[in-house]
Amino acid sequence: MIVKSIQSPSKYIQGSGVLLKLESYIESLGKSFLVVADPFVVDQAKEKIGKSFQSSEKEVSFEKFNGECTKSEIDRLIEIVKAKKAEAVVAIGGGKTLDTVKAIGYYTSLPVVIIPTLASCDAPCTALTVIYTEKGEFSEYLFLPHNPDMVIVDTDIIVKAPVKFLAAGMGDAFATYYEARACYKANAKNLVGTKITKAAMALAELCHETLLADGVKAKLSNEKGVLTKALENIIEANIYLSGVGAESSGLAAAHAISNGLTVLTELHRVSHGEKVAFGTLVQLVLEDAPIEEIKQAIEFMVNIGLPVSLEDMGVNVINKEAIMKVAESSCAEGDTMHNMPFDVDVESVYGAIIVANEIGKQFK
Numbered sequence: 174m175i176v177k178s179i180q181s182p183s184k185y186i187q188g189s190g191v192l193l194k195l196e197s198y199i200e201s202l203g204k205s206f207l208v209v210a211d212p213f214v215v216d217q218a219k220e221k222i223g224k225s226f227q228s229s230e231k232e233v234s235f236e237k238f239n240g241e242c243t244k245s246e247i248d249r250l251i252e253i254v255k256a257k258k259a260e261a262v263v264a265i266g267g268g269k270t271l272d273t274v275k276a277i278g279y280y281t282s283l284p285v286v287i288i289p290t291l292a293s294c295d296a297p298c299t300a301l302t303v304i305y306t307e308k309g310e311f312s313e314y315l316f317l318p319h320n321p322d323m324v325i326v327d328t329d330i331i332v333k334a335p336v337k338f339l340a341a342g343m344g345d346a347f348a349t350y351y352e353a354r355a356c357y358k359a360n361a362k363n364l365v366g367t368k369i370t371k372a373a374m375a376l377a378e379l380c381h382e383t384l385l386a387d388g389v390k391a392k393l394s395n396e397k398g399v400l401t402k403a404l405e406n407i408i409e410a411n412i413y414l415s416g417v418g419a420e421s422s423g424l425a426a427a428h429a430i431s432n433g434l435t436v437l438t439e440l441h442r443v444s445h446g447e448k449v450a451f452g453t454l455v456q457l458v459l460e461d462a463p464i465e466e467i468k469q470a471i472e473f474m475v476n477i478g479l480p481v482s483l484e485d486m487g488v489n490v491i492n493k494e495a496i497m498k499v500a501e502s503s504c505a506e507g508d509t510m511h512n513m514p515f516d517v518d519v520e521s522v523y524g525a526i527i528v529a530n531e532i533g534k535q536f537k
């Protein structure tokens with residue numbers, strides 16, 4: 174039996190100043206709300222969300238997120254949810270805050286409202302939480318039965334964030350189409366274990382078109398701290414099209430390479446989106462994609478300020494043994510490398526990394 178599916182948040186709302194109207198969007202979800210906020214945004218959240226609840230009978234309380242998505246932080250916040258008798262949980266902040274609140278929603282069976290303050294990753298829209306240990310190391314994936322009830326994006330907040338976050342988000346979003354295309358060709362499964370719908374493929378394609386059309390303009394907008402249509406389009410591409418597209422149309426070599434690159438300690442400071450960008454270039458070489466397509470991808474990444482070589486990410490000496498380890502780790506059992514529509518082995522991945530690095534340096 175062939176089962177296809179696409180899933181997404183029940184509602185996605187994006188606009189300038191929407192945080193000031195939060196109460197009107199979420200009031201149907203319950204009588205009392207607990208807002209979990211990143212420390213740097215908690216004052217702004219209290220002011221704006223407080224204002225929107227001013228003439229409401231609903232209750233809203235605030236709690237600071239402690240900085241890491243761990244089991245103990247999830248448990249601590251669940252106790253607060255119970256003590257406050259909250260009927261819905263709201264997250265405002267970066268990926269780890271959002272992931273923590275998604276897990277709280279799952280364990281308490283309460284509705285979840287997500288308010289991302291960055292457009293840097295796929296965390297807002299997906300049904301997945303990445304749990305870390307107290308030391309900040311990866312612990313486990315928590316697959317959730319459904320996506321957040323609402324994702325509310327206030328573009329006034331995103332436009333004020335440093336541009337490196339938007340650029341990283343574009344790196345992650347840029348891989349979506351190439352990985353979806355590979356999964357579709359391979360008849361592979363998406364991240365929720367079903368086959369890929371035409372709707373999910375269309376979102377991945379639209380994500381790609383939007384990045385090529387508006388990426389550079391959006392980067393300049395963000396640098397100057399002004400909102401433009403291009404920036405609005407890229408915020409939607411990074412948060413919605415990339416998140417829903419990747420979850421429902423699957424991941425392949427680009428993300429597997431990005432996971433493999435984490436074995437290089439000198440790359441620990443490089444963001445997920447930057448590693449995925451270079452991973453996309455490696456995937457194109459692995460696929461033997463036409464040189465025009467590779468050039469187009471490199472031009473996009475260079476214009477956005479994304480890395481196109483190992484050197485760009487801070488690897489100054491190319492050590493065969495180390496790159497072989499990256500290739501081995503990318504081909505680990507269960508990683509998405511095996512969603513490519515042809516047989517892939519460690520040697521072919523090693524070769525693709527070396528050649529992608531050279532092509533990146535040459536065309537830059």
Ligand SMILES: [Zn+2]
Nearest residue numbers: 295345445449
């Ligand atoms: Zn990603």
